[in-house]
Amino acid sequence: xxPKLQALAKGIKSNPYEASGDIYHxxxxxxxxxxxxxxxxxxxxxxxxxxxxxLPLRSSFSNPRVLDIxxxxxxxxxxxxxxxxxxxxxxxxxxxxxIGHQIVEATGLSVRWYNKKLxxxxxxxxxxxxxxxxxxxxxxxxxxxxxxxxxxxxxLVASSSRxxxxxxxxxxxxxxxxxxxxPIVWIWxxxxxxxxxxxxxxxxxxxPWGRARRYIFACAEDLxxxxxxxxxxxxxxxxxxxxx
Ligand SMILES: C[S@@+](CC[C@H](N)C(=O)[O-])C[C@H]1O[C@@H](n2cnc3c(N)ncnc32)[C@H](O)[C@@H]1O
Numbered sequence: 001x002x003p004k005l006q007a008l009a010k011g012i013k014s015n016p017y018e019a020s021g022d023i024y025h026x027x028x029x030x031x032x033x034x035x036x037x038x039x040x041x042x043x044x045x046x047x048x049x050x051x052x053x054x055l056p057l058r059s060s061f062s063n064p065r066v067l068d069i070x071x072x073x074x075x076x077x078x079x080x081x082x083x084x085x086x087x088x089x090x091x092x093x094x095x096x097x098x099i100g101h102q103i104v105e106a107t108g109l110s111v112r113w114y115n116k117k118l119x120x121x122x123x124x125x126x127x128x129x130x131x132x133x134x135x136x137x138x139x140x141x142x143x144x145x146x147x148x149x150x151x152x153x154x155x156l157v158a159s160s161s162r163x164x165x166x167x168x169x170x171x172x173x174x175x176x177x178x179x180x181x182x183p184i185v186w187i188w189x190x191x192x193x194x195x196x197x198x199x200x201x202x203x204x205x206x207x208p209w210g211r212a213r214r215y216i217f218a219c220a221e222d223l224x225x226x227x228x229x230x231x232x233x234x235x236x237x238x239x240x241x242x243x244x
Pocket of ligand 1: 092
């Protein structure tokens, strides 16, 4: 056990931050195992498994450069860093960016924290192997208010990365995007229209808040490993069999 992480976990426990948990999502170190999370921790681990399993990390991606937009306290950023990735994490929320920064100080893992929103200028001359936009598009768009702005950033992130992993749900929660379509179809089209020449592949769904679904996709020109179910649902979406 790392004493600095133990002290940090104790501090978080004595000052819970969320209405229904100590922190928003889990942290992938044993020192934090007693903390409670406001979102469902099992969903975070399932999401991580879906992301990791689709990437050929050992072959094409040794020490990948990873961009995590809306990293929160760093569950995905630190999971990647533990595998040898070099991570840039953007998180505007001071409480969570500070936790992330303290974990870097305690562990020496390669995650650079930016306590700010990602802006277009941050991507000038930058190229990443993997970019993560996990449940953050709706915050960038401020729900239905600025979808054009968020789409513009999505296009830039897609062109600045080899693989983009994207997660979103609709019609539920603070800052939700609303649609009368099936949300999976709305999200599929958003990615199809704005991440070309990448191809969009379905990875799976999670339910971090009650029964509200969030859908996870990978956008890449190649490199992605899909199982039979992921191939099947991707095929169904490609052929618009769930449009109506
Ligand atoms: C729903 S949480 C998702 C956190 C994490 N990506 C995950 O999947 O568990 C959204 C995160 O995005 C951050 N955020 C909000 N607006 C943002 C923006 N414009 N740019 C980057 N991050 C933002 C929030 O502070 C919050 O930590």
